[in-house]
Amino acid sequence: MILVTGATGNIGRNVVTRLLNHGRPVRALTLDTAREAGLPDGVEVVTGDMCEPRVLAAALRDVRRVFLFPVFGVFDQVLSACVAAKVEQVVLLSSAVVTFPEPGWLGREQARLETAVRESGLGWAFVRPTYLMANDLNWAPRLAATGAVTGAYGDAALAPVDERDVAAVAAHLLTNRLTGCTFELTGPQALSQVERVRIIGEVTGRSARFDETSAGQAARELREWVPEPAVEQLLSILRSARDRPHRVLDTVRTLIGEPPHTYAQWVAHHRDRFLAPA
Ligand SMILES: NC(=O)c1ccc[n+]([C@@H]2O[C@H](COP(=O)([O-])OP(=O)(O)OC[C@H]3O[C@@H](n4cnc5c(N)ncnc54)[C@H](OP(=O)(O)O)[C@@H]3O)[C@@H](O)[C@H]2O)c1
DSSP: OEEEESTTSHHHHHHHHHHHHTTOOEEEEESOHHHHTTSOTTOEEEESOTTOHHHHHHHHTTOOEEEEOOOTTSHHHHHHHHHHTTOOEEEEEOOGGGGSSSOHHHHHHHHHHHHHHHHTTSEEEEEEESSBGGGGGGGHHHHHHHSEEEESOTTOEEOOBOHHHHHHHHHHHHHTTOOSEEEEEOOSOOEEHHHHHHHHHHHHTSOOEEEEOOHHHHHHHHTTTSOHHHHHHHHHHHHHHHHSOOOOOOHHHHHHSSOOOOHHHHHHHTHHHHHSOO
16 A cells, blocks of 8 residues: 555645556545545545644555655654554655755755655655746736736746656656655756746736746745745745756656656646636
């Protein structure tokens, strides 16, 4: 049995689907029952908070492999529960920010989790996405309402990756029982915010514009969906990407033999979200 935590999230949901498509027995741990409905048939669901040892013990019964969503603050007890349950492999959802020159709060937290997993004695593998395309779903309501989004450093090029590709790599590591390895994941293109909004307009057939604003104004808007300690960090990542566009890695194709989704393919996959009435 493979346990997927964070199973109703952008990435976790796709890990569940991918593992089921590989014919694997999957158990999903979700926090919110309502959303549980969105999970495919054939997955065994455990509902509850990862922070609760009772919930965790039930979720880990007869489990040998775990996709580990990084819930900060309770992670050490999640790990000890995995050790107690004699789990053989954990695939941790980490982040490429641990490798950045300025890892900041997020990078330090994720690095701490990676160290804890390495020192746990469990078989481990880490997936480190750079920037998730799913972040741009936060633009959808504003684009639907006004046809425009604002932000700073519009020309800074990141290499966003589709949540389905992160999930495909995680599922590959779980089904092939790979351990002792770390994979940094990017999408197939380095794209600025201006270019991404243009592609959203092209794919949705709606007018879409990116309006440059000050870093202060951008920070105020980012606070709507970015944890406070990471707001300044995201702006500094964008600032440095203006001079040094993020590099594109071929990890997804190399590992799973499939080309990663382009940004236009990702927008098409979430077309309804971008066309949803304001
Ligand atoms: N955003 C980026 O650009 C980026 C870049 C690199 C790495 N990452 C990593 O990716 C993660 C985000 O992944 P995502 O987009 O798939 O996440 P997401 O969509 O926000 O989903 C979070 C999932 O975790 C579950 N969850 C949260 N707290 C829980 C708890 N206490 N007990 C049980 N389940 C809990 C949620 O359950 P409910 O749905 O039931 O609430 C949900 O399934 C980040 O945390 C970071 O580590 C992100």
